[in-house]
Amino acid sequence: MLKSYLGIDIGSISTKGVVVTEEGDILASSYLWTEGNPIGAVKRLLAQLEEDLTGTEARIVAVGTTGSARELIGAILDAQAIKNEITAHAMGTLSLHPDVRTIFEIGGQDSKIIILRDGIPVDYAMNTLCAAGTGSFLSSQAKRLGIQVEQFGDYALRAERPTKIAGRCTVFAESDLVHKAQMGYAVEDIVAGLCNAIVSNYLNNVGKGKKIEAPIVFQGGVSKNVGVVKAFADATGHDILVDDCGHLMGALGIALLAKASGLEDDFDFSIRSMSFKTTGLECGRCPNNCEIVCVLRDEEFLAGWGNRCEVGLEQIMRPE
Amino acid sequence: MEPRKVTFPHMGEYWIGFKALAERMGCEVVVPPRMTVQTLELGTRHSPEFVCVPFKYNLGNFIEAIELGANTIIQAVGGCRFGYYAEVQAAILKDLGYDVKFIRLDAGRNPLDMVRGFRDKMGTNKSFRDVKDAFFFAARLGLAIDEIQDFARKNLGFQVTPGQIERIETKYLARLAAATNIREVDAIRQEAKAELGSVALDRPENPLRVAILGELYLVLEPFSNYDIGRQLALRGIEVHQPLTITEMINHSIKGFKHVDELIAHSGGWVDHHLGAHGTESVSLSYTLMKEGFDGVIHLKPFGCMPEVNAMSAMQKLSREYTFPILFISYDSQTAETGVNTRIEAFCDMLEMRKKGVVSA
The missing domain is CATH 3.30.420.40 (ATPase, nucleotide binding domain)
Structure with a gap:
């Protein structure tokens, strides 16, 4: 065994x-x-x-x-x-890189930075209220440009003169991107510009005020994009480590x-x-009207969330 | 003229003090119903989308209180958008067809000035002395509330019988709400202290200590910050909240000397007065760090002044001393789960730092 x-x-x-x-x-x-x-x-x-x-x-x-x-x-x-x-x-990262000092992570909907010293996380930040530096933004822009998001990195690396794209906000970035495309810029240069914009957004938003030191490990879906990896290396002046299994670190x-x-x-x-089912219901016992989500296993109550007090859940677990 | 029925915005349990103050002006008081999601929904529906979130909570309180018969609103004033809350809220309520009068509670140049101004605006036949005593009484209630809640925040995570401190807290807050004079308040305070002091605690020798700082409303209104103080405490953390009515009273008594002291003790991290409690946030971050605190959590409404006046210095301080500061921005739409994830991660990190090992 x-x-x-x-x-x-x-x-x-x-x-x-x-x-x-x-x-x-x-x-x-x-x-x-x-x-x-x-x-x-x-x-x-x-x-x-x-x-x-x-x-x-x-x-x-x-x-x-x-x-x-x-x-x-x-x-x-x-x-x-x-x-x-x-x-x-x-x-997860510490188990592979005991000496890591900075972890960049960009996922589908969020991004985070973790600062470690002597194998201990000492500071972290997570993006708030902004999707400009995340994977879903990249994939929506890839669709706009008519290329597969998996090819994004290769396009970026072929760029000769990355164009400037505003990275502060997806709306600005998108309007910049459309403008540059309509001006006739090469797709490669636009894609590289977008990778730079993602990195600059990340460093100024999530990474703001953090002491970024090597070794730096980059993870999350976006780390598979070599264009963003290169942009990070250029911006920080350090090698960026990306593991084959970087997406599995969590x-x-x-x-x-x-x-x-x-x-x-x-x-x-x-x-x-087994069959699992989730159902939502509104408690209705007070003006909070909590939306309670319950998960049922083979039609039997297993767990519930979303209640601010015990009233709602009791009602579900012991219906009169 | 219709008799006045006074209401005011909620802020934690301080309604007890506001209610006492208004009652002593000879007014009937309508305490707004407890905050619920409905309060925020009402407030949000009728507020400008981009206004800071306390405005929306206040407006929700007002509408709910007006529905219960309130016709006069006491609203405080501040040095930021808060300074214009009353005017905009009055215009919104008028458009909604409510006939209410706003009375602005202005801090004035000093406490006596505030009392005088308030008396004039209330148009009360109470003597200056009566009004002053009403403020004293309300302040005394505030101090008592702070004392009880301060103990709760610091010890909630260590009580042997879960819920015991909360029950004591509820009991004594109810008694404070019914108190009629200062002597009674002081007696309740003593009793509460004794009973809280006898709660069995299982407290580690050196627990994690975290301070909550930031914009006053978010810090003082647990509904608006998803009860972050309690959440932290239940994770076994000793929670300190230096910004309270007690602190504000000290501030108004000391006047600018208070600010000078904060600046003098800030280790050079702030050299002039910042609004929205930015001076406190920066200076206290430094002193708490020096005192060996494990971390600070900074709360603010999205779009609030600390974004430009306090956070940069705090970020730099955090980096320079590798001192953990978690910044949380609130709005009417922030998902509670997102905040919980960040708090959990923050607490894990503090724990690992303290133990010096990564562990479950």
């Missing part, structure tokens, strides 16, 4: 999962789109992981969840660790945190075949 730990990172755009050994070696991993359905995505993810593990001795003894659907999936899988993605990313971190929790309970993949 090989003791192992399952970590799942359910983001707004993608869902990532890893199974690691006690030593932290990755036995299996999977990455797929959330498509607005975290429960469905996790079921598909578990199917892939189970397949990868067949024939091995691995037995999962603890589960951790992170990402924006961590509470929901954590309740469904009865997870030992449910943690925010910042802690999970720091933990999942890896939460798997390690599940292990560190010291709690163990055999995990059974058969959970896949």
Whole structure:
């Protein structure tokens, strides 16, 4: 028997999962789109992981969840660790780069920076109220330019004279981009300009006031874009480390945190075949009118969120 | 003329003091209903979209109180957009067809000036002395509320029986709301102190200490900041909140000397007075850091003055001393989950820093 730990990172755009050994070696991993359905995505993810593990001795003894659907999936899988993605990313990255001092992370809907010293996170920031520096902005602009977002990086690297694109706000950036395109600039130069704009937005917004020191590790979906990596290297004057498994760092971190929790309970993949349903309802017992989301397992109440007080949940759990 | 029915905006539990003040002017008082999502929805629907969020909460309070019969609104004044809240809110309420009178509570040049101005505007037949005593009484209530809540924030996370401190707090706040004179207030305060002091605590030797700073309304109104103080406390943190009515009273007594002291103790991080409690935010960040605090959380409405006057210095200070400061900006649409994620991550980080290890 090989003791192992399952970590799942359910983001707004993608869902990532890893199974690691006690030593932290990755036995299996999977990455797929959330498509607005975290429960469905996790079921598909578990199917892939189970397949990868067949024939091995691995037995999962603890589960951790992170990402924006961590509470929901954590309740469904009865997870030992449910943690925010910042802690999970720091933990995962430290396991591969014990000397890391700065982590850049740009995901689909959010971006963050984590500053570490001597293997301890000492400062972090997360974007607020602004989507200009995130992956979804890049993919919407790729569509506008008629190129695949996966090719974005190669286009950027071919640019000879990156054009200037305002990075302060998606609306400004988009209007700049349209203007430059209509002026006849080469697509390569526009794409490179956009990568620079993303980086400048990130450094001035999320990274504002932070002491950015090497080694710098860059993660999240956008780290797969070599154009943005190059723009970061130019802007900071440092090498930017991007791991092949950079997109799995949150999942890896939460798997390690599940292990560190010291709690163990055999995990059974058969959970896949259970039916989970979420229903929303408005409490209506006071003017707060909380929107309570409940998750039901095989039609049985499992967990609920969104209530500001106990009244609403009690009503659901003990309907008269 | 119809008899006056006075209301005012909510700010934490200080309604107890505002109510006492208005009652002593001989007015009937309509305390706005407790803040709910409906309050904010009402306020937001009738406010300019880009105005800072306290305006929206205030307006929601007013509408809810007017529906309960209030016809006179006491609104305070400040040195920023707050200085123009009363006028704009009066115009909005008029457009909505409400017939209400606004009375501006102006801080004046000094406390006595404030009392005089308030008396004039209320048009009361109470003597200057009565009005002054009413302010004293309200202030005394404020001090008592602060004392009880200060204890709660610092100890909530360590109580052996969950909910015990909250129950004591509720009980004594209700008693304060019913108090009729200063002697009674002081007696309640003593009793509360004794009962709180006897609560069984399981307190680690060296707990994490975090201070909440920032714009006054966001700091003082828990509904608007998603009860961040309590959330932090329940994570086993000793929560300090230096900005209270107690602090404001001290400030108004000391006048500009208060600001001079803050500047003198700021280690050079601020050299002139900033609005929206920016002087406090910067100076206290420095002194708390020197005192060995584990971190600071800075709250403000989106678009508020600290964005330009305090945050840059605080960011620089944070970087220079690797002192954790979390900045949270609030508006009427901010998702509570986003704030919770950031707080959780912040607390994890403080914990790891303290222990010197990364752990679960």
